[in-house]
Amino acid sequence: MSAEKMAEAVNAYIDRLSNGTAEEIVDLYADGATVEDPIGAPIRNSREELIEFYSIITGLDSRKADLKWVKIAGDTAVFEFTLVTGTADMSFEITPIDIMIFDENGKVVSMRAVWEQSDLKQL
Amino acid sequence: MSAEKMAEAVNAYIDRLSNGTAEEIVDLYADGATVEDPIGAPIRNSREELIEFYSIITGLDSRKADLKWVKIAGDTAVFEFTLVTGTADMSFEITPIDIMIFDENGKVVSMRAVWEQSDLKQL
Numbered sequence: 001m002s003a004e005k006m007a008e009a010v011n012a013y014i015d016r017l018s019n020g021t022a023e024e025i026v027d028l029y030a031d032g033a034t035v036e037d038p039i040g041a042p043i044r045n046s047r048e049e050l051i052e053f054y055s056i057i058t059g060l061d062s063r064k065a066d067l068k069w070v071k072i073a074g075d076t077a078v079f080e081f082t083l084v085t086g087t088a089d090m091s092f093e094i095t096p097i098d099i100m101i102f103d104e105n106g107k108v109v110s111m112r113a114v115w116e117q118s119d120l121k122q123l
Numbered sequence: 124m125s126a127e128k129m130a131e132a133v134n135a136y137i138d139r140l141s142n143g144t145a146e147e148i149v150d151l152y153a154d155g156a157t158v159e160d161p162i163g164a165p166i167r168n169s170r171e172e173l174i175e176f177y178s179i180i181t182g183l184d185s186r187k188a189d190l191k192w193v194k195i196a197g198d199t200a201v202f203e204f205t206l207v208t209g210t211a212d213m214s215f216e217i218t219p220i221d222i223m224i225f226d227e228n229g230k231v232v233s234m235r236a237v238w239e240q241s242d243l244k245q246l
Contacts, residue, residue, distance in 0.1 A: 038196045041197075071220050071237050071238075072237070073162040074159075074162035074163025078220050114196040
């Protein structure tokens with residue numbers, strides 16, 4: 001798994017957070033991948049749970065993710081991004097750092113998101 | 124394990140990289156902790172291997188670590204720092220992002236360092 005391919009996958013993730021369906025986001029994950037978002041929350045590890053999780057985002061009135069930086073070594077990418085989401089009444093911005101581990105096919109096998117309540121701001 | 128305690132441990136790690144012995148650095152780790160630095164390198168997991176690893180840094184003529192930022196969630200701290208090291212002839216600066224996972228006693232059970240050759244600069 002090359003650093004270039006991992007960077008492409010991270011960019012696809014950010015793009016799909018803005019424009020994709022929950023299924024398209026989850027297609028970036030390997031079967032049996034685990035998602036812990038934020039770290040400390042219950043771990044999601046079935047395709048159904050992942051789709052349910054990302055449907056929360058894709059079901060909002062508006063959403064826009066922007067990659068701030070990505071750093072890659074071996075099988076792991078660490079990246080920071082902002083996600084601005086909106087409903088009819090309110091907008092929120094969150095700035096997580098995600099840790100993604102990839103398999104040899106370029107699929108994500110583990111994602112752990114580092115953020116706390118103070119990273120979530122009402123705009 | 125509170126976020127405050129983890130932040131203290133990260134600060135102690137940075138301080139000991141500048142001023143501590145290899146043993147003092149390794150005292151921040153739990154028994155059986157794993158160190159993968161950089162990610163992709165062989166995993167070190169005995170106290171002897173960890174001391175050998177950190178002795179490379181503590182044996183240099185000069186060393187100075189500075190924390191750039193730290194972000195914490197659940198049992199995990201992610202932080203970026205610069206480490207400037209010097210020998211008689213040369214100085215190097217490296218800027219890793221480390222991912223540390225803690226146990227309930229505040230000891231590090233896993234450290235994975237994200238950096239590549241391009242993060243290592245001769246000054």
